[in-house]
Amino acid sequence: xxxxxxxxxxxxxxxxxxxxxxxxxxxxxxxxxxxxxxxxxxxxxxxxxxxxxxxxxxxxxxxxxxxxxxxxxxxxxxxxxxxxxxxxxxxxxxxxxxxxxxxxxxxxxxxxxxxxxxxxxxxxxxxxxxxxxxxxxxxxxxxxxxxxxxxxxxxxxxxxxxxxxxxxxxxxxxxxxxxxxxxxxxxxxxxxxxxxxxxxxxxxxxxxxxxxxxxxxxxxxxxxxxxxxxxxxxxxxxxxxxxxxxxxxxxxxxxxxxxxxxxxxxxxxxxxxxxxxxxxxxxxxxx
Amino acid sequence: xxxxxxxxxxxxxxxxxxxxxxxxxxxxxxxxxxxxxxxxxxxxxxxxxxxxxxxxxxxxxxxxxxxxxxxxxxxxxxxxxxxxxxxxxxxxxxxxxxxxxxxxxxxxxxxxxxxxxxxxxxxxxxxxxxxxxxxxxxxxxxxxxxxxxxxxxxxxxxxxxxxxxxxxxxxxxxxxxxxxxxxxxxxxxxxxxxxxxxxxxxxxxxxxxxxxxxxxxxxxxxxxxxxxxxxxxxxxxxxxxxxxxxxxxxxxxxxxxxxxxxxxxxxxxxxxxxxxxxxxxxxxxxxxxxxxxxxxxxxxxxxxxxxxxxxxxxxxxxxxxxxxxxxxx
Numbered sequence: 001x002x003x004x005x006x007x008x009x010x011x012x013x014x015x016x017x018x019x020x021x022x023x024x025x026x027x028x029x030x031x032x033x034x035x036x037x038x039x040x041x042x043x044x045x046x047x048x049x050x051x052x053x054x055x056x057x058x059x060x061x062x063x064x065x066x067x068x069x070x071x072x073x074x075x076x077x078x079x080x081x082x083x084x085x086x087x088x089x090x091x092x093x094x095x096x097x098x099x100x101x102x103x104x105x106x107x108x109x110x111x112x113x114x115x116x117x118x119x120x121x122x123x124x125x126x127x128x129x130x131x132x133x134x135x136x137x138x139x140x141x142x143x144x145x146x147x148x149x150x151x152x153x154x155x156x157x158x159x160x161x162x163x164x165x166x167x168x169x170x171x172x173x174x175x176x177x178x179x180x181x182x183x184x185x186x187x188x189x190x191x192x193x194x195x196x197x198x199x200x201x202x203x204x205x206x207x208x209x210x211x212x213x214x215x216x217x218x219x220x221x222x223x224x225x226x227x228x229x230x231x232x233x234x235x236x237x238x239x240x241x242x243x244x245x246x247x248x249x250x251x252x253x254x255x256x257x258x259x260x261x262x263x264x265x266x267x268x269x270x271x272x273x274x275x276x277x278x279x280x281x282x283x284x285x286x287x
Numbered sequence: 288x289x290x291x292x293x294x295x296x297x298x299x300x301x302x303x304x305x306x307x308x309x310x311x312x313x314x315x316x317x318x319x320x321x322x323x324x325x326x327x328x329x330x331x332x333x334x335x336x337x338x339x340x341x342x343x344x345x346x347x348x349x350x351x352x353x354x355x356x357x358x359x360x361x362x363x364x365x366x367x368x369x370x371x372x373x374x375x376x377x378x379x380x381x382x383x384x385x386x387x388x389x390x391x392x393x394x395x396x397x398x399x400x401x402x403x404x405x406x407x408x409x410x411x412x413x414x415x416x417x418x419x420x421x422x423x424x425x426x427x428x429x430x431x432x433x434x435x436x437x438x439x440x441x442x443x444x445x446x447x448x449x450x451x452x453x454x455x456x457x458x459x460x461x462x463x464x465x466x467x468x469x470x471x472x473x474x475x476x477x478x479x480x481x482x483x484x485x486x487x488x489x490x491x492x493x494x495x496x497x498x499x500x501x502x503x504x505x506x507x508x509x510x511x512x513x514x515x516x517x518x519x520x521x522x523x524x525x526x527x528x529x530x531x532x533x534x535x536x537x538x539x540x541x542x543x544x545x546x547x548x549x550x551x552x553x554x555x556x557x558x559x560x561x562x563x564x565x566x567x568x569x570x571x572x573x574x575x576x577x578x579x580x581x582x583x584x585x586x587x588x589x590x591x592x593x594x595x596x597x598x599x600x601x602x603x604x605x606x607x608x609x610x611x612x613x614x615x616x
Contacts, residue, residue, distance in 0.1 A: 034401055036408075085596055090401050091346050092595050095551060099591030102544055106585025215540060219412040222405045257420045264413045268389070268406065272396040 005131050006252065012137045013251075014244030015144040016203070020217040021224040021236045022147065023196030028225050029232025030168045030188045032090065033083060036097040038221060039214020040104040041193055045071045045200025046209035047108065050117045059122060067201035068194040075193025079186050087185070101214075108211035118208035140202055147195070152233060164188055220247075220260075223267040229277015238278045243267065296610050301559065308465045317457050321529075324457075326566050327464035328529055331522035333549050333561035334471050339515035341555040342479055344491035345508060346400055349389070349407030350519045350546050352414055353382035355537035357520025358527035359418075359433075365443040365528075366431035370451035374443070375524055382520030383513050390512040394505045408543065415538035438534025445528045464525055468562075471518055475558055478514075487511050541584060545572070548587055551594050554601020563603050 024038045035041070048070040052062040082100060086093045123135035155161035167174040167184045175181050200209075207213060224243055228235020246266045251259035270278075308327070312320060332354050339345050360381035365374035389410065393403050422435020433439065444454040445463065455463060478484045490497045490504045498504050527533040536542060545568060553564025568587070575583045598605065 034405060082592060082596065091404065092599065094346075094401065094404055095547065096592050096595040098544060098547070099588045099593075099595065101588065102541065102584045103588030103592065106582040106588055110582045110585060215412065219409045223409050226402050226405050255420075257417055260413050260416055264409060267409070268392045271398055271402065271406065272392045275396040275398050 002128070002131070005128050005133065008128060008133060008137070009252070010245060010248045011141055013248040014241050015141040017220060017224055017244045017247075018148065018236060018240040019140070019144045019199045019202065021221040021240060022151065022233075023192045023194075023199060024221050025225045025228065025232040025236040026151065026195060027189055027192035029230075029235075030164055030192075031087075031185055033087075033189070034090070034094050034097070034222075035192070036094055036218075037078070037101040037104060038196060039216075039218030040101050040108075041071055041075070041196035041214070042200035042203070042217055043108065043209065043211065043214040044074060044104070045197030046204035046207075046213060047112065047117070047200075048197065049201035049204050050119055050209050053119050054117070059119065063201045064198065068198040071197025071200070072190045072194030074197075075190040076186065078193070079189040083189060084182070084186070105211050105214075112211065114210060116208040116210050119205050121205040136205060140206075143202060147198070148233075148237065151195070155233070160187075220263060223264070227267055227270050227274075227277055229274070235278050239270075242270075242278075297557075297559075297607065305469060308469075311465075312458050312461060320461050321457050324461045324464055324529055325526070326569055327461070327468045328522055328525045329549075329565050329569060330468045330562045331464075331471050331525070332519055332546065333553070333565035334468070334475060334558065335515045335518035335522065336546050336550045337555065337558045337561045338475055338478075338518065339511060340550055341558065341561070342475075342484070342491070343487050343508060343511040343515075344400075345512065346404050347407045347512070347515070348404055348543050348547065349411055350515065351537060351539075351543040352407070352411045353386060353516035353519035354523040354526070355414070355418075355533075356382045356385055357523030358533040358537055359439075359523075360520070361524035362439050362442040362527050362533050363428045363431050363433075366439075366441075367429040369443070370449070371443060371445040371528065372448050375445070375521075378520050378524030379517050382516040382523070386513045386516030387509070390509045394508045394512070397505065411538050411543050412540065415535055415540070418535040418538055434534075436535060438532060438536075440532050442527045442531045442533060444531065445525075460529060464529070467521070467525065471521075472558065472562075479558075483507070483510070541587070544587065544591070548591050548594075550601075551591060552601060554603040554605070556600065556604050557607070560601050560603040564601070567602075 020042060023041065024035060027033050027035050027038075045067040048067040049062045052066045053059055057066060078100065082096050083093065086096060121134060121136040123139060125132045125134050127133075155165060163174070163179055164184055164187075166177075167179055167181045171181050174184075200214075203217075207216070220243070224239045225232055225236055227239040227243070228237075243263050243266060247259040247263040250262035254262075311323060315323070332350065335353070336350050339347050339350065357378040361371075361374045361378040364377040365371050368374065389407075393406060398406070418433070419436045421433045422437060423432075426433045426435065431439070445460065446452070446454045479488070486497065486502050487507050489500075490502065490507055494504050523533075523537070526537075549564035549568050550561040551564070552568060553562065554560035568590075572583050572587070575581060575586060594601065
C-alpha cells in the first residue's frame with residue numbers, strides 16, 4: 001500500500017471517530033450529560049436512512065433530511081420523558097440512558113429483525129497508488145469537516161449558540177437574564193441527537209445496519225469525548241485525531257483488534273496523565 | 288430504635304433465606320437444584336457489586352469484566368493442569384491483578400465517577416471484541432484453545448482440594464456455592480465494620496473531609512476495587528465450572544447491564560439488595576427466555592429506566608422502610 005493511500009486511511013479513521021463522537025460531544029459539552037444510548041441514536045439514524053431509501057426516497061434527502069430530523073425528534077421525546085427529570089444526577093442519567101439503549105436494541109430486533117440492511121454506497125471508486133479507494137470515503141471526510149465547521153460556527157456566531165454557551169457556563173446567571181435554560185437544554189439535546197442521526201445515516205452505506213450496530217462505535221466515541229475533556233468540541237477534535245492516528249497505525253501494522261486495544265490503552269494512560277482531559281490541561285479557554 | 292428493629296427483622300429474614308437454601312436439596316430434584324445453583328453463584332457476583340457501588344460509592348460497569356476474567360482464568364488453568372485447586376487461585380489472582388492495574392490508572396488519576404463508569408464499560412466492550420476474535424487453533428494458552436466467539440466448552444469441574452480424580456457432584460457443587468455466598472455475605476458485613484470499611488464509608492460520604500483527616504482516598508478506593516474484583520472473579524470461576532462452559536458473552540454489554548440492573552432493582556444501599564435483585568431479574572430473564580413473551584433486552588431496559596426514574600432507592604430499602612414505619616406506629 002502506498003503512502004498516500006495510508007494517509008487517506010488515516011484521515012478517514014479520524015473522520016469516522018470525530019463523526020461518531022460529535023453528537024455525544026455536543027450533549028456532554030453543553031449539558032454534562034453522558035448519553036449511553038448514543039450508539040442507538042446512530043443505529044436509529046442508519047435505519048431512518050435505509051428504510052426511507054428502500055421506501056423510494058431520494059438518497060440525499062434520506063441522508064441529510066430524514067435521518068437527522070427523525071432522530072432529532074426522537075431526541076426531543078427522550079429529553080421530555082427521561083433526561084429532563086434527571087438533571088444534576090449524572091450517574092442516574094447514565095443508568096437511565098443505558099436502560100434506553102437496551103430498550104432500543106430490543107425494540108429494533110423485535111420490529112426490524114436481525115438481518116443486515118444496507119444501501120450500496122453512492123459514487124464509484126478511484127485508483128490511488130495502486131489500490132482502489134472508494135469515492136464515498138473521501139465524501140465522508142468532506143462532510144465531517146463541513147459538519148464540524150458548521151457546529152462550531154453555529155455555537156460561536158449565532159445568537160442561539162451564544163445563549164447555549166452562556167447557559168453552559170453559568171445556568172443561574174443565564175436564567176437571571178431571562179434565558180429559558182430548560183428550553184436551551186432540550187434544544188441542545190435534540191441538536192446532538194440530530195447530528196448523531198446524520199452520522200448514523202452517513203455510515204450506513206459502509207457498514208449496513210443491524211440493531212446492535214451502535215455498539216461498534218460507542219466505546220470509541222465515549223473515550224474520545226471523555227479524553228477530550230471539558231471543552232468537548234475542541235477536545236473531541238484533538239482526541240479524535242490522536243486516537244484515530246494511534247488506532248489506524250496499530251491496525252495497519254497489526255489487525256483491527258490490535259487497533260482497538262491500542263486505542264483503549266492509550267486512552268487509559270492519557271487519562272492518568274491528563275485526568276481533566278486534553279482541554280482541561282492545555283486549552284482552558286477554547287469553546 | 289427503628290434501625291434496630293429493621294436490623295432484627297432483616298437478620299430473621301436472612302436466616303430464613305439461608306435455612307431455605309440449605310433445605311433445598313431435600314425439597315427439589317437434582318435438575319431443579321442445578322438451576323437454582325446459578326442464582327447462588329450470580330448472587331456472589333451481585334455481592335461484589337454491593338461492595339464496590341453500595342459501600343464504596345464507585346459505580347463500576349466492569350464487574351462483569353472481572354467475572355469473565357475469573358471464568359476464563361479458571362477454564363484455562365484447570366484445563367492445562369487438570370485440577371481445580373490452582374485454577375481457583377488463578378481465578379482470584381488474575382482479576383485482582385487486572386483490577387489493581389486498571390484501578391491504579393483510574394483512582395490515582397483522580398478521574399470523576401462519570402469517567403470511571405465510561406472507562407470501565409469501554410474496557411468491557413473492548414475485551415468482548417478481543418475475546419470474540421481469538422477463534423481458531425492459533426489462539427491457545429498452553430493446551431487450551433480460547434475458542435473466540437464459540438466460547439470454551441468442556442471446562443473442568445471443581446474437585447476436592449488437590450484430588451483431581453474426585454470432582455464434586457451436582458449436590459456438592461450446590462453446597463459449595465451456597466456456603467460461598469453466605470461466607471462472602473457475612474465476610475462483607477464484617478469488612479464494613481472494620482477500620483478499613485469505616486474509612487471507605489467515610490470517603491463515600493465526604494471524600495475531601497476524609498482526605499483532610501489524613502486518609503489517602505485513592506489507596507482505599509483501589510483496595511476496595513481489588514477486593515470487589517477478586518470476589519467477582521471467584522464467582523466467575525464457579526460459573527465456568529457450574530456450566531462447564533465460558534463464552535465471550537460474559538464481557539458483553541447486556542451482561543454488564545444485568546449486574547447494574549440487579550443492583551438498581553434490589554437497592555444498592557443494603558448489601559443484600561443486589562442479591563435480591565439478582566434472583567428476581569434472573570428468574571424474570573429465564574422466564575422470558577423460555578416463554579418468548581417479549582425480548583429480554585426490551586424488558587430489562589424498560590425496567591432499568593423505570594427504576595431510575597420512579598424507585599431510585601430500589602426494592603429492598605423500600606421494603607425495609609415499610610417495616611420501619613409499621614414499627615414506629
